[in-house]
Amino acid sequence: MAGDGYRIGVVGATGAVGATILELLAARGFPAREVVPFSSQRSAGTKVHYGGSELECRPLSADAIQGFDLVLSSAGGKVSAEWAPRFVEAGAVVVDNTSFWRMHDDVPLVITEVNPDAAAEHRGIVANPNCSTMQMLVALAPLHRAVGIERIVVSTYQPVSGTGRRAVEELKAQTHALLHDSDAPAAAVYPHRIAFNVLPQVETFKAGDDYTTEERKMMAETRKILGVSEEELKVSATCVRVPVLWGESESVNVQTREPLAPEECRRLLAGAAGVVVVDAPGDGVYPLATEAAGRDEVLVGRIRRDPSHERCLNMWIVGDNLRKGAATNAVQIAELLHQRELVRVPEGARVAAPA
């Protein structure tokens, strides 16, 4: 860092996650001497907000990526596959929001409340986990540390903002048309109409797999972050898209190694960083997507014994997919790298793209 802060690139600055990253960098006072927003060629010249100022987006190019200390990238896997290593080669540390680098051996996958020490292993890229995995583990890691978790069965209820700006527009346009007795515009972002519907598909089915890529991510990323094998922790995920704009909800069944009473679970979570227990169901008090939207914490409630198994609890976990699920954790990783003097590319570091 040169005196008054870092030179920071924000790739995907016109997107849902990128805009939130810019907002949080300014709001949290991250030390920056210059912030440069990048978009595709399409949006070059578009103005984006950073604190009280407006910044003009630039397209990525060999010249434009020179001279950065830190880059926060959320422009999709293809962009990160190509440009993250190029930024690293030019001397910047990249915090990447896409799925491209997450399972790479040389790339730590970090949730700041769960495995911050992993960040020290970076070779230029630190990956930000998938939003569904992120909010689930902020809530479950304290239980895993206390009593061990051997099995998780999760169903997600994911908002359209998780697919980016175009999906938000698609839900709004379809809903508006149907409420005005018109035909809904044809589905473009999703395989079916999302308005007044529920889709048991988040992302895609790769050839031959009956789980989606989102479900596979939840299973694999959970184990990488907790540092456990498939034998040590079984995870089963069903990911569902619902016609909600912001805030992701998850129904989670957890089987612990040691017995854990619901009261003890609430006590552990009440003391956990980044978690708020919202659990008085008799009074209608439980986590809601509308309450989580715009907040950095993960809300947990409906904590109850699973009557079918003595070491299982059920709970309802809700977070803002754009905040803790993406931008907040990315900025917290940047803060962690700054605090631990890790905003530097180790000598000779090269991160090669997976074959």
Ligand SMILES: NC(=O)c1ccc[n+]([C@@H]2O[C@H](COP(=O)([O-])OP(=O)(O)OC[C@H]3O[C@@H](n4cnc5c(N)ncnc54)[C@H](OP(=O)(O)O)[C@@H]3O)[C@@H](O)[C@H]2O)c1
């Ligand atoms: N939304 C979430 O809740 C969430 C959570 C976690 C992770 N993520 C991940 O974050 C990434 C972005 O998601 P999003 O929801 O913010 O998507 P989005 O709203 O669609 O934004 C995409 C951004 O990427 C830029 N972009 C696209 N192609 C580009 C290119 N060739 N070169 C440079 N920039 C390019 C777009 O710029 P233009 O304006 O020029 O098109 C835009 O700024 C994805 O990989 C997603 O999986 C999203």
